[in-house]
Amino acid sequence: xxxxxxxxxxxxxxxxxxxxxxxxxxxxxxxxxxxxxxxxxxxxxxxxxxxxxxxxxxxxxxxxxxxxxxxxxxxxxxxxxxxxxxxxxxxxxxxxxxxxxxxxxxxxxxxxxxxxxxxxxxxxxxxxxxxxxxxxxxxxxxxxxxxxxxxxxxxxxxxxxxxxxxxxxxxxxxxxxxxxxxxxxxxxxxxxxxxxxxxxx
Numbered sequence: 001x002x003x004x005x006x007x008x009x010x011x012x013x014x015x016x017x018x019x020x021x022x023x024x025x026x027x028x029x030x031x032x033x034x035x036x037x038x039x040x041x042x043x044x045x046x047x048x049x050x051x052x053x054x055x056x057x058x059x060x061x062x063x064x065x066x067x068x069x070x071x072x073x074x075x076x077x078x079x080x081x082x083x084x085x086x087x088x089x090x091x092x093x094x095x096x097x098x099x100x101x102x103x104x105x106x107x108x109x110x111x112x113x114x115x116x117x118x119x120x121x122x123x124x125x126x127x128x129x130x131x132x133x134x135x136x137x138x139x140x141x142x143x144x145x146x147x148x149x150x151x152x153x154x155x156x157x158x159x160x161x162x163x164x165x166x167x168x169x170x171x172x173x174x175x176x177x178x179x180x181x182x183x184x185x186x187x188x189x190x191x192x193x194x195x196x197x198x199x200x201x
Contacts, residue, residue: 004094006087009107012115023116029085036091037152041167043159049084052155053077056147065182069140072129076144079126080133083108146183149174153187157194 010026012019030050038046056077063070081089083105090101109130117123133141156170171194175187 004088004090004096006104009086009111010115016118019116019118023112026085026112026116027082030081033084033088036089036094037170038155038159040091040093041159041165043163043165046159047155049081049089052151053081055154056080056144056151059147059151060144063143063182065143065180067139068143073140073144073147075125076129076133076140077147079129080144080148082112082126082130086111143180143183146178146180149177150183150186150190153190157190157197160194161197 010019010022027050030053031048033049034046035049035052057074060070060073060077063073084090086108087101087104090096090104109127113119113123113127117126132138133144136142136145153171153174156167159165160167171191175191178184178187
């Protein structure tokens with residue numbers, strides 16, 4: 001079990017410009033922090049948190065579902081893991097309860113919204129999108145969660161192909177849970193591609 005070190009929350013200066021810059025610098029951590037699941041599976045040079053969010057945003061743009069607010073989905077993809085810039089990508093095997101993970105992520109978002117971005121309109125939009133995703137009640141939030149699952153499975157297949165490993169648990173925990181018809185179709189296509197690759201080896 002990993003013992004994760006949590007850095008202290010940002011202490012605001014009261015200077016809007018300085019605090020905003022602190023947020024811009026905080027986002028850099030999403031570029032450098034590697035996704036825990038791949039690290040735990042010894043994947044060489046694994047993707048970062050922002051790598052994952054970027055492809056999710058591109059996937060959202062590829063949707064043909066006219067009932068969805070696709071622009072909102074793209075923005076939701078870009079903020080759904082924002083709290084991880086502070087708390088990191090917490091994996092279940094670390095022994096941190098879901099309640100504690102939720103508490104830490106909410107504290108990080110409060111710190112971002114109020115202490116760094118001074119409750120600006122942009123901060124309010126970021127928080128609203130993050131909260132909508134977390135609550136998973138709207139069609140857009142449910143769709144983005146499916147993109148989260150599908151993106152992970154896509155990455156798992158790419159790592160299997162690149163490194164000759166089996167990452168079956170990542171498929172088992174993602175693709176069977178897809179609910180949106182279009183993303184489910186993408187998942188079936190991915191499984192077919194995986195079967196073809198396995199048959200070649």
